[in-house]
Amino acid sequence: MSDAPWWRGAVIYQIYPRSFLDTDGDGVGDLPGIVERLDYVADLGVDAIWIAPFFKSPMADFGYDIADYRDVDPLFGTLADFDRLLDKAHRLGLKVMIDQVLSHTSAEHAWFRASRQSRDNPMADWYVWADARPDGTPPNNWLSLFGGSAWQWEPRRGQYYLHNFLAAQPDLNFHHPEVRAAALDNLQFWLDKGVDGVRLDAINFCFHDRQLRDNPPKPSDQRVGRGFSPANPYAFQYHYHNNTQPENLAFLGELRALMDRYPDVAALGEISSEDSLATMAEYTAGGRLHMGYSFELLTDDFSAAHIRDTVRQLEAQMTEGWPCWAISNHDVERVLSRWGNGDASAQLANLFTAMVCSLRGSVCVYQGEELGLTEADVPYESLRDPYGIAFWPQFKGRDGCRTPMPWSDADAQAGFSHGMPWLPVPEEHRARAVAQQQADPYSVLNGFRAFMRWRRSHPALRWGDIEFVETVEPVLAIIRRLDGEALLVMFNLGTAAIELSLPPLSGSGWTAIGGHGLQAGSIYGNTLRLPGHGAWFARLGNGA
Known part of the structure; x- marks a missing residue:
């Protein structure tokens, strides 16, 4: 397997730029901060980095609402900073994957600003528009993942537009061929720059049901899923019509054809559907995505049976593709808190890492896992996540897993910033700072490094x-x-x-x-x- 593509069996380290390292003192991490810490990442023994969105954005959803796909938001730096990052990563032997958010844009994107003006402009059909029902209510019962109707009224057109996420994130109309071409053109921009892969956010949300049929209700005993507050009605429906449409398969073929023009690159799809494992298998078959991952191991369900049954189900269906597993990311409670049942020991943290890295597939590890970080308890007055603010206190949102990386315990901001961090640094994280763990041979950090080195020497674990x-x-x-x-x-x-x-x-x-x-x-x-x-x-x- 020495000739296997780099991404097969790879350990991919997810960097959430806002919280990695701030170099200019504004309290928000940036691309120069990533450049400064790439030696640390390479020393972990991982194969690649995945960088969450750093593109121009009004930051309604912290970068997942993109206003310009081809430029860096000044908050994070410049295109020249990204070029330096790419160059240094490659010199250190690290592959670089970036997020691509194709299904929706920011409401501040030039495409949407044009589309919303009238029903007959050149971009009028680039987004999903629909007339109100006779009583003025939205065209169907589709719900936003962030709560409430997935439709927002736009008085300029006298119509509703679809948003599967925030109202500030209008959904593109992928049934329109010019939209698909524009999305692939934006992707090509970054492939031309030399990125080694893309992580495709919410990739099964690109297409919607043309007939706008209502979603059927879901029985109460089946209302489960990642991050769902009991107060969130999103889980009350089967989401058969607002995502995961059959037309998406042909588009994924087009996307793969573009990527195949570049040597040794990979597309990793984030998939969350009514049957995510079946969708993963379908999306990675027939020359579509290289890899897929879903949220089955990002839930609260922690048992040997759940892990075994989940992997078995996927293996039975994924006869062509390659899986990717994750037990933490920027959207869910950190695994030591979610599965640890109050135990945050180095022994348990290293067990979790070894377990997920022993499954067949590639692995995404989230920054801070190598330190054994727990979920932060962010007080309401410090919350920044609109999801958490809307559903507090039943659900506190995603801020608790997004707090700044602790590099040092020598100052109040844990070496993350010279200014006030965008989220508070928990005191318990300062005690687990990188500087503290470097010198401790029994630390989570050194255990993580040791296992990554050991795994490389056992091809059966990788492939x-x-x-x-x-x-x-x-x-x-x-x-x-x-x-x-x-x-x-x-x-x-x-x-x-x-x-x-x-x-x-x-x-x-x-x-x-x-x-x-x-x-x-x-x-x-x-x-x-x-x-x-x-x-x-x-x-x-x-x-x-």
Whole structure:
């Protein structure tokens, strides 16, 4: 597999620029800050970085509302800063992926400002417009993910426009061929600059049902999903008509054809549909996206059974594509708080990293995971996320996972900024600052680095096939196979030690492998003893 494309089995480090490092003292992280810390990222042992949006934006949704796809917002720097970032990353051996938000723009984008003026201008049909019903209400029952109707009245046209997210994020009409061409042209701009890949935000939201049919209601026992507050009616519907339309498949083929003109680049799609695993398989088949990821491991559900069943379901359907897994990102509660049940130990943090990096596929790790950061409790008066502000206190939004990276404990702002940070730095994060962990051989940071180095030496973990061994809860057991090498990986997701009798494996010549940096299990005769939050890695002697 030495000739495998870089993205297969890659560990991709997500950088949220606002919160990474501020170099100009305005309290917001910037591209020069990323450049300054690229050596740190390379030293983690990851393969690539994914940078969240840094394009011109009024920041209604902190960059996911783009006003100019081809320029850097002055808040983050300049195009020249991005060129320097790209150059340094490549010299350090890091690939660079950037966010592309295709399904919608900012309401301040020139396209929308033109489209909203009249029903007969050249861009009149570039967005999703619809007449009111006879009583003046919106054209159908579609809901915004951020709460309330997905339709906003525009008096200039006397029509409603669609917004699956904020009202400041109008949806483009991808049924229009000029819209699709313009979106791909913007993508080509960054490919020409030399980026190695794109992460496609909400990629299944590009098309809508032309007939604007109502979404059917969802029974209360099925109203589950990532980040849904009990107060958010979005979960009350099956979202069959406002996203994941069949026309999107042909567009993904067009997108892939563009990317295939560039050597060794990758498209990673973010997918959140009524059946995200099936959509991942469909979107990565037939020469469409290179990789897909969804939110199945970004929920509150933490058990060996959930992880095993989720991966099995995807493996059964994804016969052509390549998965990508994540257990934290900028949209959900940090994994140590979400799954840790009050335990924020280095042992558990490193177990989570090893577990997700032992699944078949690529992996996205979110900045701060390598430090074992927990979710910050941001007070209401400091909230910036419109989602959290709207649904507080039942749901506090996404600010708690977006607080600044703690680089040092020597000052109040944790080495993030010389000014007042856009979000407060939690005191407990200062105690986990990079400077504190560098010198501690048992820190989360050094454990993360050690495991990344160790994983590189085991091709089966990066590229091999996967199967699961049935075990009792809370043990997750995985076998990875590649080119005659078979690795058995076992994780105790619980706090108490557990003993397992493994007769089918007892005579197979399993040999324990050390060096991974986790608290290791041990074999006594035919019994494996796994300590709480412990792991056991072994190689099959004959490789069968």
